[in-house]
Amino acid sequence: xxxxxxxxxxxxxxxxxxxGWLTASIIAVxxxxxxxxxxxxxxxxxxxxxxxxxxxxxxxRSTLLKIGISEEVFLTQCNASFKQGTSFYxxxxxxxxxxxxxxxxxxxxxxxxxxxxxWQGHAAEQDFAHAVCSQAALCDNHLAPKQRQTPPYAGIANxxxxxxxxxxxxxxxxxxxxxxxxxxIVDHVDNVVGSPSTPIASIVGRQYGAIEGDLFIDCTGFxxxxxxxxxxxxxxxxxxxxxxxSAVAIQAPYVDSSVDIASTTHSTAQDNGWIxxxxxxxxxxxxxxxxxxxxxxxxxxxxxxNYLKHDKKTTDVDVSEARKITFTPGYRKTLxxxxxxxxxxxxxxxxxxxxxxxxxxxxxxxxxxKQLPRTLCExxxxxxxxxxxxxxxxERIVDFLKLHYVLSEREASxxxxxxxxxxxxxxxxxxxxxxxxxxxxxxxxFELREELFPAASYLFVLxxxxxxxxxxxxYQANLHTAEQRQAYAKHVQSIQQxxxxxxxxxxxxxxxxxxxxxxxxx
Ligand SMILES: Cc1cc2nc3c(=O)[nH]c(=O)nc-3n(C[C@H](O)[C@H](O)[C@H](O)COP(=O)(O)OP(=O)(O)OC[C@H]3O[C@@H](n4cnc5c(N)ncnc54)[C@H](O)[C@@H]3O)c2cc1C
Numbered sequence: 234x235x236x237x238x239x240x241x242x243x244x245x246x247x248x249x250x251x252x253g254w255l256t257a258s259i260i261a262v263x264x265x266x267x268x269x270x271x272x273x274x275x276x277x278x279x280x281x282x283x284x285x286x287x288x289x290x291x292x293x294r295s296t297l298l299k300i301g302i303s304e305e306v307f308l309t310q311c312n313a314s315f316k317q318g319t320s321f322y323x324x325x326x327x328x329x330x331x332x333x334x335x336x337x338x339x340x341x342x343x344x345x346x347x348x349x350x351x352w353q354g355h356a357a358e359q360d361f362a363h364a365v366c367s368q369a370a371l372c373d374n375h376l377a378p379k380q381r382q383t384p385p386y387a388g389i390a391n392x393x394x395x396x397x398x399x400x401x402x403x404x405x406x407x408x409x410x411x412x413x414x415x416x417x418i419v420d421h422v423d424n425v426v427g428s429p430s431t432p433i434a435s436i437v438g439r440q441y442g443a444i445e446g447d448l449f450i451d452c453t454g455f456x457x458x459x460x461x462x463x464x465x466x467x468x469x470x471x472x473x474x475x476x477x478x479s480a481v482a483i484q485a486p487y488v489d490s491s492v493d494i495a496s497t498t499h500s501t502a503q504d505n506g507w508i509x510x511x512x513x514x515x516x517x518x519x520x521x522x523x524x525x526x527x528x529x530x531x532x533x534x535x536x537x538x539n540y541l542k543h544d545k546k547t548t549d550v551d552v553s554e555a556r557k558i559t560f561t562p563g564y565r566k567t568l569x570x571x572x573x574x575x576x577x578x579x580x581x582x583x584x585x586x587x588x589x590x591x592x593x594x595x596x597x598x599x600x601x602x603k604q605l606p607r608t609l610c611e612x613x614x615x616x617x618x619x620x621x622x623x624x625x626x627x628e629r630i631v632d633f634l635k636l637h638y639v640l641s642e643r644e645a646s647x648x649x650x651x652x653x654x655x656x657x658x659x660x661x662x663x664x665x666x667x668x669x670x671x672x673x674x675x676x677x678x679f680e681l682r683e684e685l686f687p688a689a690s691y692l693f694v695l696x697x698x699x700x701x702x703x704x705x706x707x708y709q710a711n712l713h714t715a716e717q718r719q720a721y722a723k724h725v726q727s728i729q730q731x732x733x734x735x736x737x738x739x740x741x742x743x744x745x746x747x748x749x750x751x752x753x754x755x
Pocket of ligand 1: 252288421458
């Protein structure tokens with residue numbers, strides 16, 4: 234029986250997917266000078282990792298830097314490329330082609346002026362993203378966010394990555410075990426010692442027997458072996474708000490090695506969901522995420538097949554081999570119980586839109602690493618704080634994802650009519666939509682200390698989707714100042730400089746591969 238004043242020294246992470254290895258690495262590096270802290274990661278030899286999360290946020294740069302992985306090693310070993318945001322195709326309506334960007338860089342003069350109100354005076358000339366953010370032009374031209382000589386993890390434009398999820402988990406494992414002192418046990422956890430109302434004393438592996446610990450981190454994916462199966466914390470489903478619960482995913486090689494690598498995740502609306510299309514250096518990762526209540530698996534495969542048949546960049550693939558994945562969209566409201574906390578898909582998963590899963594892992598692991606309780610007694614208070622903070626983050630993600638659907642004018646299928654139904658919106662989202670009819674989103678609309686999506690993200694989605702705020706005429710006229718005109722002229726000039734000075738993603742990654750070959754040769 235553990236005592237309330239027992240120290241937290243032995244941290245046991247269960248699960249060896251991206252969640253497990255990122256969490257183990259972040260805690261290990263944060264506590265590298267504390268010899269009392271040990272980190273053990275246990276993963277089952279029988280259950281493969283999910284291996285489909287291929288889009289990251291810019292936060293991954295600081296995470297990789299912090300845990301000590303070189304950017305060149307990461308890009309090379311994970312078959313990674315740069316992600317500068319998302320391009321949404323045909324989300325606005327199903328009548329004719331339409332497209333908009335949600336880039337990672339902020340609009341110009343974002344902090345100094347009401348850029349959205351100013352833009353609405355020019356909306357007929359240019360869409361929001363192209364008018365206010367140089368990154369849209371970079372993405373049009375498949376440009377890298379940096380030059381070869383730009384320092385690692387720094388960028389001329391803000392960026393995250395597209396990566397091969399299996400290669401990423403392998404790299405993290407190698408790094409955590411060889412450089413960060415994380416112990417690795419390959420064993421299936423069959424049993425948990427402790428009752429659902431007490432702290433866990435140990436977990437029991439089939440081969441290894443008891444593995445004792447003071448804090449247990451459940452990174453067992455959808456199985457949720459500790460938080461769900463042992464502690465019985467239910468998943469709160471969100472299917473009434475976000476209906477997608479299935480995906481068919483496939484890897485499609487390029488027709489040749491000179492094909493442009495896209496700078497954004499392409500997200501193309503379909504009758505019963507949307508298709509993601511992610512460009513890595515040697516192949517694409519493409520998948521259709523859909524609602525099984527509205528569409529059969531056969532229909533989903535046919536939709537994916539049709540999309541791929543029209544893609545000139547990739548070779549023919551057999552969609553009958555596409556991997557089927559099912560999930561219940563939702564999250565656990567209680568993520569930390571006693572001395573056990575869930576991170577990754579054991580905590581929840583909504584859907585791949587806006588790729589918010591890996592960033593939640595980074596944030597959760599960083600929170601725990603920084604606020605590691607010292608005793609079991611402190612665990613309860615730390616757990617309450619964690620649960621409060623992360624429940625709000627999950628709510629925010631639900632709101633932001635729902636926003637993409639409710640703003641749509643697609644109406645040909647029952648799926649879109651259901652997803653657009655504002656009755657599925659939280660009161661918060663409904664309030665925002667009411668207020669934004671007469672003004673743009675502003676930072677003070679979002680009061681969390683660590684907001685996942687800043688007001689800028691709402692601006693890009695709202696105005697990209699065709700939403701318009703009806704400003705007071707005098708207010709809007711006053712924004713057209715000489716200062717604003719000068720700033721805009723400079724902004725246009727800087728776009729041209731970036732277009733002239735940046736290599737394409739393909740050029741950047743080829744040069745990187747060549748310099749690696751040269752280094753290996755000599
Ligand atoms: C269709 C789809 C697309 C996605 N796209 C993105 C994206 O673009 N960006 C993004 O950020 N995220 C995305 N995600 C989410 C992302 O894939 C996951 O967040 C990420 O892979 C982390 O998964 P995980 O580590 O939590 O679980 P998993 O990868 O499933 O790992 C679970 C681990 O637990 C182990 N385990 C399970 N049970 C036991 C046991 N009893 N004993 C021991 N070990 C056990 C397994 O062996 C495995 O090692 C996507 C998800 C889906 C479904």
